[in-house]
Amino acid sequence: MSSTAPATTAAIHALQSDQSPNNPAGSERTDPNADILARIARLEQGLAMEQARRMSGLQPWDISYTLPGPSLDNVPLDLDHSDMSAILSSEHGTMLQEDRSGPNDPQACQSEALPEGQSNGVTLPQRNTGGRCCSPGPGNTYACHGDDLQLWSQENSSLEIELMRKRLEAYFVVINPYYPCLNETQTLAQFENYLQMDEQEKLSFDSVQFVAMLHLISSLLAILEDSSSNSDDEIPGWTGFKRASHLLYHTAWLADGNLATIQTLIIKCTYLLYAEKYNATYDAVGQAVRLCFLIKLHTQSENDQYQSPFETHMRQRVFWALYCLERNVALVCGVPYLIRDSEIQVPLPSELDDRSLGNTEQVPDESPTYSFIPHLHCTSQWAQLSSQCWDRLFCASAKWPVDEDFIITMDARIEYLRNRVPQRLSWRKFAANKEHAVDSPPYMKRQAMILHLRCNHLRLQIRRENILTTEFRTRDVRNILDIATDSVDILHSFHFSPEFGLLSRYMCVTYITGALIAVGGVILGDKLDSSILLAATQTFRRAVDVLRSISVTLRLARSNLKKLERIIDATERIAQTHEVNLISDSLVTTFTSTQPRPSDRDLGDASRLPHKDTTVPFDLGNIDDGPIRMMYTPAFDAHYWDSLILDL
Numbered sequence: 001m002s003s004t005a006p007a008t009t010a011a012i013h014a015l016q017s018d019q020s021p022n023n024p025a026g027s028e029r030t031d032p033n034a035d036i037l038a039r040i041a042r043l044e045q046g047l048a049m050e051q052a053r054r055m056s057g058l059q060p061w062d063i064s065y066t067l068p069g070p071s072l073d074n075v076p077l078d079l080d081h082s083d084m085s086a087i088l089s090s091e092h093g094t095m096l097q098e099d100r101s102g103p104n105d106p107q108a109c110q111s112e113a114l115p116e117g118q119s120n121g122v123t124l125p126q127r128n129t130g131g132r133c134c135s136p137g138p139g140n141t142y143a144c145h146g147d148d149l150q151l152w153s154q155e156n157s158s159l160e161i162e163l164m165r166k167r168l169e170a171y172f173v174v175i176n177p178y179y180p181c182l183n184e185t186q187t188l189a190q191f192e193n194y195l196q197m198d199e200q201e202k203l204s205f206d207s208v209q210f211v212a213m214l215h216l217i218s219s220l221l222a223i224l225e226d227s228s229s230n231s232d233d234e235i236p237g238w239t240g241f242k243r244a245s246h247l248l249y250h251t252a253w254l255a256d257g258n259l260a261t262i263q264t265l266i267i268k269c270t271y272l273l274y275a276e277k278y279n280a281t282y283d284a285v286g287q288a289v290r291l292c293f294l295i296k297l298h299t300q301s302e303n304d305q306y307q308s309p310f311e312t313h314m315r316q317r318v319f320w321a322l323y324c325l326e327r328n329v330a331l332v333c334g335v336p337y338l339i340r341d342s343e344i345q346v347p348l349p350s351e352l353d354d355r356s357l358g359n360t361e362q363v364p365d366e367s368p369t370y371s372f373i374p375h376l377h378c379t380s381q382w383a384q385l386s387s388q389c390w391d392r393l394f395c396a397s398a399k400w401p402v403d404e405d406f407i408i409t410m411d412a413r414i415e416y417l418r419n420r421v422p423q424r425l426s427w428r429k430f431a432a433n434k435e436h437a438v439d440s441p442p443y444m445k446r447q448a449m450i451l452h453l454r455c456n457h458l459r460l461q462i463r464r465e466n467i468l469t470t471e472f473r474t475r476d477v478r479n480i481l482d483i484a485t486d487s488v489d490i491l492h493s494f495h496f497s498p499e500f501g502l503l504s505r506y507m508c509v510t511y512i513t514g515a516l517i518a519v520g521g522v523i524l525g526d527k528l529d530s531s532i533l534l535a536a537t538q539t540f541r542r543a544v545d546v547l548r549s550i551s552v553t554l555r556l557a558r559s560n561l562k563k564l565e566r567i568i569d570a571t572e573r574i575a576q577t578h579e580v581n582l583i584s585d586s587l588v589t590t591f592t593s594t595q596p597r598p599s600d601r602d603l604g605d606a607s608r609l610p611h612k613d614t615t616v617p618f619d620l621g622n623i624d625d626g627p628i629r630m631m632y633t634p635a636f637d638a639h640y641w642d643s644l645i646l647d648l
Contacts, residue, residue, distance in 0.1 A: 185358030308361035
């Protein structure tokens with residue numbers, strides 16, 4: 001018999017019982033509310049059973065626990081008819097191993113084996129099954145696509161297992177210090193435990209979710225290590241990402257999930273950010289935030305006393321890692337942030353060394369010197385300032401022009417944050433004392449650099465409107481140029497140093513792009529002082545050099561260069577015009593009053609190029625309003641800028 005027979009039979013019996021002579025609802029229905037009350041009673045019964053299952057810790061597909069097949073009366077009144085067949089075909093009481101025949105088995109996806117609109121004799125509304133799993137829910141993962149559960153081939157399993165182990169270790173060096181959502185000891189132990197599982201154990205909820213996490217970590221490292229020169233190739237790690245997304249579709253079905261689900265979604269969001277899939281990035285972080293609220297991760301209540309110290313610490317770490325990532329996504333994608341500060345009631349995690357955690361349920365004493373949690377503390381303060389900038393400058397109800405007092409005050413607060421960071425996270429100390437870098441953990445110098453660049457980035461963001469409209473005062477120009485030059489100098493030195501590697505390219509491209517646009521806005525402004533224009537030109541060219549150098553091996557840099565192509569050409573034309581005019585003025589002043597003025601032939605192109613003041617004023621504000629106007633992030637699109645104005 002088909003695996004969906006119990007559910008369908010129950011539905012038929014329910015229909016027959018409604019139409020029997022002994023059922024008042026099927027005859028004259030003397031009480032018009034009887035049918036609704038009966039449905040409510042059945043829904044309450046189902047809810048009670050589901051709550052009992054959750055309290056017992058059983059999963060929907062555990063063989064020791066089965067739910068009766070839903071009848072048509074169990075369908076909520078507000079359910080879309082297009083989803084009714086999915087409910088009728090679901091089977092919560094069947095284990096995954098019963099569906100190992102794969103997606104081609106007619107019983108694995110029975111709705112595909114029957115005529116459209118029919119299921120075991122029950123007529124169903126027609127629906128579009130394109131792009132959807134035939135059996136949604138955690139219990140049908142293997143039946144839908146068992147290949148997604150395979151992490152390595154049987155032929156080269158030992159080599160691929162070792163490769164996965166190295167990628168896990170690399171993740172904790174490259175990514176986890178900045179978004180510390182995982183504990184290294186616990187994750188590596190889970191991996192070794194997974195290797196010892198039999199096939200049945202690998203089909204559990206936690207194991208399927210762990211496989212999705214491994215797929216995403218592997219994909220994330222693949223895109224970070226990619227050095228291809230062809231942007232037309234498939235995005236590195238995309239196959240693993242699709243497999244992980246499909247597994248998450250099942251484990252997070254109907255907003256189900258736990259702390260591990262949020263950890264996996266954080267990694268998914270990070271991958272999408274590097275893959276330049278900004279809409280999908282915002283969707284992924286939104287799913288993580290919603291689940292965070294559903295499992296009360298944003299609060300620390302009295303019930304948390306039943307958790308171990310390690311569990312409490314990890315919950316705090318996951319929440320604040322998600323908080324910082326969500327704020328970063330909001331600025332990168334130019335979309336509103338999702339977590340309001342007024343909804344947060346959870347303390348920052350203790351400054352513990354991650355390597356000393358995970359072996360027991362207890363936590364050791366704090367060790368700030370060897371912990372990457374202080375960086376999380378500082379980043380959370382930066383994230384709070386960024387949300388205040390959004391509310392004042394970028395939200396839909398923001399008023400223009402921006403109050404000058406707000407810019408001055410916010411700029412001072414950002415500088416105060418940077419000056420108050422722990423000395424071990426001060427970039428200025430690293431720059432002034434090279435021995436300080438030798439005595440610090442390897443990741444700490446990069447943490448200090450990123451924190452310093454983020455503060456510069458936010459200082460440029462609050463001056464964005466001045467840059468976009470090129471309405472500068474001398475003081476504004478000096479501030480913008482000083483901030484951008486500081487970032488460019490840091491990134492230029494770092495990029496051409498032995499410390500630079502493939503895993504640092506995304507950070508460089510992100511912040512060099514923001515600084516480059518800011519300096520471009522200065523150069524394309526009107527009536528600049530000659531010394532300012534010369535300094536801005538030097539900074540601009542250094543930034544372009546870094547971007548072009550990285551573009552050889554990174555598609556994000558190539559993408560940004562393509563978007564910036566017209567801006568670079570227009571800026572370079574103005575810079576060359578200014579340089580030729582300086583040469584012309586210098587040649588003229590070398591002649592005495594008795595000597596004739598040099599001819600146009602002597603001056604060459606200097607006589608034909610216009611002076612900066614006579615060019616068409618460049619207005620960077622001529623772009624579409626909306627998310628695309630977040631000009632200091634990889635997500636900006638320079639093709640929205642007015643081509644007539646750029647054609648100087």
